[in-house]
Amino acid sequence: MITSLLIANRGEIACRVIRTARAMGIRTVAVYSDADANALHVRQADEAVHIGPSPARESYLVGDKIIAAAKATGAEAIHPGYGFLSENAAFAQAVMDVGLVWVGPMPASITAMGLKDAAKKLMRDAGVPTTPGYLGENQDPDRLKAEADAIGYPVLIKAVAGGGGKGMRRVDAGQDFADALLSCQREAASSFGDDRVLIEKYILSPRHLEVQVFGDKHGNIVHLFERDCSLQRRHQKVIEEAPAPGMDEATREAICGAAVRAAQAVDYVGAGTIEFIADASEGLRADRIWFMEMNTRLQVEHPVTEEITGQDLVEWQLRVASGEPLPKKQDELSINGWSVEARLYAEDPAKGFLPSVGRLDYLALPNSERIETGVEERDTISPFYDPMIAKVVSWGETRKDAIAGLANACGTIECEPVKTNAWFLKRLLESGEFADGNVTTGFIGEHIDSLCEAPQPSNALLQYAADDLAFRGEHMLDKWGSPLFELTRARFGFRLNAPAARQVRMSVDSQPADVEVGDHALWYDTRRTSVQDGRKTIYFEDGAAFVVEPDRTEGKGGAGASDGSILSPMPGRIVSVDVTEGQTVTKGQKLVVLEAMKMEQALIAPFDGKVVELKAVAGAQVAEGVTLVRVEKSE
Structure with missing residues (x-):
């Protein structure tokens, strides 16, 4: 058995691997960049090695530095986690060439499944059904357009070396193909260093299914059943569950059998996932499920499989890498209950899922469900990496129970000032x-x-906030000697059915509100914690945070009209500038594309008008809050 392990990753997956390794008595070594010097995975590991500057391409993606760290610390093996170098065959081979144990599949298997076009050809030969599409070598835009026309729209353009939703574009009409192809190729080149693409028929009622497979060095391969990952945004998974709803035993046997054949075709060793697309227009049927790709690594959503099978997949990885046979045979594996996972991100869904970076001054995660995280309160969400805060995982005897538990957990998440998608997740889980x-x-x-x-x-929160504010400081004065806030007759804002005539004037998320107060009847559910920060109090409800403070201004009309200045929402690189100074633009028109935190974000015109100032330059790095474009509103 491996006795010492270096984790070539960061965040929650590094912490997840450390937890299992520690339970198995294995010494752990973490690696970290400048930005992660005080990260949770660094604090949890037995030893940690600095490997470079904050950008991943200068640290976590530099294989030589990681191998050097393993040799310097006496680590016997390297676990790549997921992302970064986890599916890099050259890195896996380099690890093995210096005598270290690679906790993953053989390089040849990674290579075979790493390119989507070659993998599909291999799967066809193995008798695994694949979606209709073009897998040819000819990458001429005219040829690709002709193939898309022949397949019939809508089609999906996919990067040959893609993954994680990167390098994918849906095209609904021929006239949109050229722009979508260019955008896809640009993102693919940036993310994977390879701009080649393939074309697939886009399924109109698609469900995303995947099967967890596992192989050992003795030729054994099993599956650990299926997961459903259909709740996605821009091809990024948001909520996953196991097993898949609506899956009958005959269809399960067919899809899981196909997954095992796929793994056998590449002599697979370790943890892998075979991903399928299903046409669910008539429910799940074995003849309407097709192979998409294989992920030759552990998946982000592996906890739901662990929850329904009772197996620790990281332990399986470490035992297989040590040369042991699989811990279980196929007939020893079964499904118990249901599990659902939600990905908690530092982002604001109300603002186009804009990533939210900064220090987690206040963070309270639910203790009722399984939590996988790489941060704690007072840690920092960096702009250099994926903005995941945690994975929240629920188990129940039934699907209904698992969903209810997860929805309740998401509703109790409290985070400030970093924004999260907790309230968005709760809405998804509670949708009919x-x-x-x-x-x-x-x-x-x-x-x-x-x-x-x-x-x-x-209304309950507003009433509580108003009563609480009145109770804490009706006669408090600010530094100028004026009342900190006023109790006044109602003039505008929220009207509640309380009998009292007094009102507290306050602001909620910078919006004015006059709320009637009674005799300090603090009846609001106080399990929703409040945090006082000077004059401000933060109240949490259903996964959202509301900042309340006294408001001494009258008649503020909300956020006000934009002056037309388009600011950089966060640090990033200008990918493209799509307008010129003096150009007339319409509301919603794309002005600039910014790449930040591994995602492209289009900045658009707030109204019809003319570009009167243009400071954005393609390829330039920009800081947060920098004016990129200014649009003057049409009269």
Whole structure:
């Protein structure tokens, strides 16, 4: 058995591997960049090695530094986690060449499944059904367009070396193909160093299913059943569950059998996932499920499989890498109950899922469910990496029980000042379509407006906040000797059915509100913690945070009209500038594309007008809050 292990990753997956390794008596070594010097995975490991500057390409993606760290610390093995170098065959081979144990599949298997076009050809030969599409070597844009026309729209352009939702574009009409292809190739080149693409038929009622497979060095391969990952946004998984709703035993046997054949075709060793696309227009049927790709690593959503099978997949990885046979045979594995996982991100769904970076001054995660995280309160969400805060995982005897537990847990998440998607997750989990098990991969996009509408505080919270504010400081004075806030007759804002005539004038998330107060009847559910920060108090409700403070201004009219200045929402690189100074633009028109935290974000015109100032330059790095474009509103 391996006795010492270096984890070539960061965040929650590094912490997850450390937990199992420690339980098995294995010494752990962490690696870290400048940005992660005080990270949780560094604090938890037995030893830690600095490997470079904050950008991943200068630290976590530099294989030579990671191998050097393993040799310097006497580590016997390297676990790559997921992302970064986990599916890099050259790195896996380099690890093995210096005599270290690679906790993952053989390099040849990674290579075979790493390129989507070659993998699909291999799967066809192995008798695994694949989606219709073009896998050819000819990458001429005209040829690709002709193939898409022949397949019939909608089609999906996918990076050959892609993964994690990167380098994928849906195209609904021929006239949109050229722009989508260029964008896809640009993102693929940036993310994977390879701009080649393939074309697939886009399934109109798609569900994303995947099967967990495991192989050992003795030729044994098993599956650990399926997961459903259909709740996605821009091809990024948001909520996953196991098993898949609506899956009958005959269909399960067919899809899991196909997954095992796929793994056998590449002599697979270790943890892997075979991903399938299903046409769910008539429910799940074995003849309408097709192979998409294989992920030759542990998946982010592996906890739901662990929950329903009772197996520790990281332990399986370490035992297999040590040369042991699989811990269980196929007939010893079974499904017990249901599990659902939600990915908690530092982002604001109400603002186009804009990533939120900064220090987690206040963070309270639920203790009722399984939590996988790489941060604690007072840690920092960095702009250099994926903004995941945690994975929240629920188990129940039934699907209904698991969903209810997870929805309740998401509603109790408290985080400030960093914004999270907790309230968005709760809405998803409580949607009727998800409860019925009928969602497709397009569900979030089709309901984006209602799902992402900014949360509003309940009357109960407003009443509690007003009463609490009145109780704490009705006669308090500010530094100028004026009342900290006023109790006044109602003039505008929220009206509650309370009998008292007094009102507290306050602001909620910078919006004015006059709320009537009674005799300090603090009846609001106080399990929703409040945190006082000077004059401000933060109240939490249903996964959202509301900042309340005294408001001595009258008649503030909300956020006010934009002056047309388009600011960089966070540090990043300008990918493209799509307008020129003096150009007339329309509301919603793309002005600039910014790449930050591994995602491209289009900055758009707030109204019809003319570009009167243009400071954005393609390829330039920009800081947060920098003016990139200014649009003057049309008269």
